[in-house]
Amino acid sequence: MTRRQEKVSSLILRELSDLLMRKVQDPRVQGVHIVNVDVSPDFHLARVLYSYLNDKLAAEDVQKGLDSAKPFLRRELNKVLQLRLVPELAFTFDPSIKHGDKILELLRNLTPSE
Numbered sequence: 001m002t003r004r005q006e007k008v009s010s011l012i013l014r015e016l017s018d019l020l021m022r023k024v025q026d027p028r029v030q031g032v033h034i035v036n037v038d039v040s041p042d043f044h045l046a047r048v049l050y051s052y053l054n055d056k057l058a059a060e061d062v063q064k065g066l067d068s069a070k071p072f073l074r075r076e077l078n079k080v081l082q083l084r085l086v087p088e089l090a091f092t093f094d095p096s097i098k099h100g101d102k103i104l105e106l107l108r109n110l111t112p113s114e
Contacts, residue, residue, distance in 0.1 A: 005039045011081060012046055013037040016089075019076050020069075028057065028065025035094045039087055046087035051097040059093060066091040 001009075017034045035049040052062060070089050078086045 001038075002041070005041065005043075008043065008081075008083070008087075009037045009039045009046070012039070012048075012077065012087070015077055015080050016048065016073060019073055023076065024069050024072070026065045026069060028061045029069060030054070031057070032062060032066070033097070035097065043083070043085060043087055046089055048089055048091050049094040050091055051094045053098065053101055063091065063093065 013034050013036065016037070020029055020032055020034070031054045032050050032052045035051050037049070038047040039045070040047075050062075050066065070091075073089060074086050
C-alpha cells in the first residue's frame with residue numbers, strides 16, 4: 001500500500017466513523033464501528049470493514065442499513081475529502097471484535113479450580 005493510499009484510508013476511516021456517529025439517523029447502523037478501510041490502488045473502491053456489539057441487531061439489517069446510507073456517506077465524504085473521485089464504498093462485516101468480546105466474556109466467567 002502506498003503512502004497516499006494509507007493517508008486516504010485513514011481519512012475515510014475517521015470521517016466515516018464521525019458520520020455514522022453524528023449524522024446517520026438510521027437505527028440499523030447505530031453502534032456500528034469502522035474497523036479498517038482499504039483503498040484500491042486506483043482509488044475507485046474503498047473496502048470498509050465494520051463491526052458492532054449490539055446483539056439485538058441482525059447482521060443482514062446492519063448491512064442493509066449501511067448499503068442504504070452509501071449515497072449519503074459518499075456525498076458527505078466528497079464535501080470533506082479533497083479528492084477528484086470519492087471511492088465507491090464496499091461494506092464488509094468483520095467478526096473479530098464480536099469474537100474477542102465473547103472470548104473475554106468466557107474468561108470472566110471462569111472460576112479458578114483449587
